[in-house]
Amino acid sequence: MSYVHIPVLLHESIEALGIKPGGTYVDLTLGRGGHSRAILEKLGGSGKLFCFDQDDQAVKEGGQNLQGLGNFEIVHSNFAHFAEELKARGVSQVDGILADLGVSSPQFDDPERGFSYRVDARLDMRMDRSASLTAEEVVNTYPLEKLAKVIADYGEDRDAYQIAKMIVRHREQAPIRTTFELVECIKAAKSPKALRQKGHPAKQTFQAIRIEVNREKQSLEEMLEAFPEMLAPGGRIAIITFMSLDDRIVKRKFASLTTVEGSRDDIPMLPSEVGDAPFEKLTRKPILPSAAELENNRRAASAKLRAIRKKT
Numbered sequence: 001m002s003y004v005h006i007p008v009l010l011h012e013s014i015e016a017l018g019i020k021p022g023g024t025y026v027d028l029t030l031g032r033g034g035h036s037r038a039i040l041e042k043l044g045g046s047g048k049l050f051c052f053d054q055d056d057q058a059v060k061e062g063g064q065n066l067q068g069l070g071n072f073e074i075v076h077s078n079f080a081h082f083a084e085e086l087k088a089r090g091v092s093q094v095d096g097i098l099a100d101l102g103v104s105s106p107q108f109d110d111p112e113r114g115f116s117y118r119v120d121a122r123l124d125m126r127m128d129r130s131a132s133l134t135a136e137e138v139v140n141t142y143p144l145e146k147l148a149k150v151i152a153d154y155g156e157d158r159d160a161y162q163i164a165k166m167i168v169r170h171r172e173q174a175p176i177r178t179t180f181e182l183v184e185c186i187k188a189a190k191s192p193k194a195l196r197q198k199g200h201p202a203k204q205t206f207q208a209i210r211i212e213v214n215r216e217k218q219s220l221e222e223m224l225e226a227f228p229e230m231l232a233p234g235g236r237i238a239i240i241t242f243m244s245l246d247d248r249i250v251k252r253k254f255a256s257l258t259t260v261e262g263s264r265d266d267i268p269m270l271p272s273e274v275g276d277a278p279f280e281k282l283t284r285k286p287i288l289p290s291a292a293e294l295e296n297n298r299r300a301a302s303a304k305l306r307a308i309r310k311k312t
């Protein structure tokens with residue numbers, strides 16, 4: 001049986017897309033197809049959905065989950081290249097784009113993938129298993145300063161330098177091959193006070209290494225650069241993030257597209273003042289999961305949805 005992934009902010013994101021029956025839509029993060037299924041149900045037989053994922057397992061199982069639901073095409077690719085991939089298929093503009101960023105529950109929970117600090121596994125963390133860079137390589141080959149910068153920038157861990165130093169000291173004795181070996185290094189680098197703080201002590205470092213391995217920040221920025229011209233007039237984009245790092249990038253990009261130079265995003269303006277901006281906001285503040293959703297799915301806890309619409 002295919003692994004279940006409970007789609008996050010499902011109703012809210014589909015609502016934000018305002019799906020037009022017969023339109024052309026893109027789900028940039030197929031996963032197990034939870035959001036794609038809902039899009040296909042709204043789209044009707046004459047529309048088309050393109051589903052992207054860089055993970056071969058998601059492509060296989062997501063595709064199986066969508067069988068018989070309508071007109072869709074799965075593209076096994078990093079979404080950084082979605083515009084080229086669509087153009088290669090003769091599609092120059094679409095009516096809506098959805099991205100539900102990050103790692104899926106099946107990736108996180110599969111011990112073979114090495115994403116989780118709670119399961120002992122080989123250090124891998126690649127979403128795209130044909131990519132060459134693994135977590136093991138990052139941990140064992142990056143120079144101290146580079147490793148510390150990755151942990152500081154992408155994990156926002158105050159102990160980044162200490163952790164990087166401990167990793168380097170450890171690997172000088174023997175390579176760090178598994179998630180639990182890495183967890184031990186991280187714990188050894190932290191003060192007793194830091195270890196008593198809320199949350200798992202390895203959470204931020206694991207997040208940082210995963211972002212580095214998958215070039216997550218670069219892929220997001222490349223996708224955000226490409227989408228404005230790929231949306232037809234009236235077209236919408238909705239993005240769900242789970243980390244403040246991603247949300248900040250999305251928020252900044254959306255603000256730059258919905259405000260004119262010299263105007264302030266945080267000061268309410270008359271419609272005429274934002275008249276020249278190419279997009280308009282559909283969500284003034286990010287939409288967060290309801291209490292009912294949080295009760296049902298604790299992984300939705302940090303989710304935020306933002307959406308904008310291209311003016312006609």
Ligand SMILES: C[S@@+](CC[C@H](N)C(=O)[O-])C[C@H]1O[C@@H](n2cnc3c(N)ncnc32)[C@H](O)[C@@H]1O
Pocket residue numbers: 005006007008028029030031032033034035036052053054055058077078079080100101102103104105127219220
């Ligand atoms: C949170 S899951 C999406 C879950 C999906 N919405 C569902 O309901 O089943 C994110 C998925 O996006 C994929 N992904 C993340 N970053 C990607 C990228 N840059 N390019 C392509 N796929 C990516 C991951 O492999 C993962 O399967």
